[in-house]
Amino acid sequence: MISTAKYWVFIVLFLSLVLGYSIYNQTFTSENQNFHSQVVNLNDGYGYQIMRGEKIVIFQEFIPGFPGKQKFATEDQALKTAGLVIAKIEAGKSPVLKVSDLTDNNISTGAAH
Amino acid sequence: MNKRKWYVYKITGMLIMAMVISSCSSEDEDDDLGNWVDKSVFDGSARSSISGFTINNVGYMGVGYDGDDYLSSFWAYDIEGDYWSQKADFPGVARNAAVGFEVDGVGYIGSGYDGVDELTDFYRYNTVSNTWTEIAPLPTARRNAVGFGVNGFGYVGTGYDGENDRKDFWKYNPANDTWTELVGFGGNKRRSATTFTINEQVYLGTGVSNGIYLDDFWVFDPTTESWTKKLDLDEEDEYAIQRSNAVGFTVNGYGYIACGELSGATNTVWEYDPILDEWEQKTSFEGATRQDAIAFSNGSRVFIGMGRTGTLYLDDLDEFFPQDEYEEED
Structure with a gap:
């Protein structure tokens, strides 16, 4: 007995123990997986990076889709463009930015740079 | 009471044994070497029949088809940093099934299919200035051709012209922007073949014509511009290399043919030893089975991704370690 x-x-x-381990694993992998952006100051202009948690997933030094x-030109435009990319990713769409996406949002291209 | 205790121990023992067996068997059933590591913290831009090239430690890929649209956007994957950047749009009409290759640090994409016509136009991409320039068009239109850069020249051959599969090859000279026909390929006409380059020797095989998956395998020596037949892809009974729409790449002196189509998408991977002229099966691609994918290889590391399985267009990227033991958990 x-x-x-x-x-x-x-x-x-x-x-x-098994249950505890699986819960620990779950929280570990789902932790901090939201997409967010950071503007990068490039001295003569701005770029952005899209992050997932601590990890850079897209680094955009130049305006996407445009040659050269x-x-x-401004921090605000970089931030706005990064926001468009995140909105697309979160909607389950491809993160591709088209020329029309930029002109619709008054992002200036072909400027002095 | 003793009998009950005995039952309890017996059941416990059986449970433990079942757990041990089930956890071991998944690793033991596959003896092939090669490990796959999923890199997709972020999924890229889903598309298939894409074109691209790898220059230094950056894989470039663009154009393609996503199930709804022919595409012109163009992306760079930084191998060291494990991140993507959207580069200058491809300037030609949006297309898929184009060829992409690198010659002396410059990328080239051209030919292909825009949904209506097979195409001839060709462009070069300067990675430093992020700009595209149109070059002389390929003399005959085609899609699903092979393209490779070697010894300072670009080469495009085989493919489908809208009516027939082809076996002709063309050589591009960047110095004077001209294409000249290259005679001497002894293989049959075909589309959706695969190449890889080891030590400046270009190996060509697979592909399909009139529903037949071709079994011949060739090597091209760019110094003499001659083709030599190698061991057939079905020479040994265990070989199952024949397919179309596969990816070919080179890692540390070995050539590889991976994924592709063989009456449906496949995920098997074969390794070619150029010294022995022999093939060995590796661990199959870990992600979804796929065709019309892309491989980025800098010679020592390789990443395979995108493509499609049926009508599902894929956007993930996996790194392949051909000589490592397979691990499920990475």
Whole structure:
């Protein structure tokens, strides 16, 4: 009878360990996985990076889709453009920015840079 | 009471054994070498039949088809930093099934299909200035061709012209912006073949024509511009290399043919030893089975991603370690 009780204690302990481990794993992987952006100051203009948690997933030194090395003229424009990309990702769409996405949002291109 | 205790121990023992067996068997059933690591913290831009090239530690990919639209956007994957950047849009009409290759640090994309016509126009991409320039068009239109850069020249051959599969090859000279026909490919006409380059020797195989998956395998020596036939892809009974729409790449002196189409998308991977002229099967691609994917390789590391399985267009990227033991958990 005593060893049967021992058996049940062992089983309960074992199951709670497994459960605990799986919960720990779950929180570890789902932690801080939201997309967010950071504006990058490039001296003669601005770029942005899209982050997921601590990880850079898109680094955009130049205005996406445009030829050459055109930087964003203002911090605000870089931030706004990064916001468009995040909105697309969160809507489950491709993060591609089209020329129309930028002109619709009054992002100036082909400027002095 | 003793009998009950005995049952309890018996059941416990069986449970433990079942757990041990189930946790081991998943690792033991596959003896092939090669490990896959999922890099997709972020999923890129889903598309198939894309074109691209790898220059230094950056993989470039663009154009393609996403199930709704032919695409012209163009992306760079930084191998060291593990992040993407959207680069200058491809300037030609949006297309898929184009060829992409690198010659002396410059990228090239051209030919392909825009949903109506097979195309001839060709463009070069300057990675430093992030700009595209149109170059001389390929003399005959085609899609699903092969393209490779070697020894200072670009080469494009095989493919489908809208009516027929092709076997002709063309050589591009960047110095005078001209294409000249290259004779001497002894293989059959085909579309959706694969190449990889080891030590300046270009290996070509797979592809399909009139529903037949081709089994011949060739090596091109760019110094003599001659083709030599190698061991057939079905020479050994266990070989199952024939397919179309695969990716080819090189890592540390070995060539690889991975994924592709063989009456449906496949995920098998084969390794070619150029010294022995022999093939060995590796661990199959870990993500969804796929065709029309892309591989970025800098010679020592390789990443495979995008493509499609049926009508599902994929955007994930996996790194392949050909000589590592397979681990499920990464």
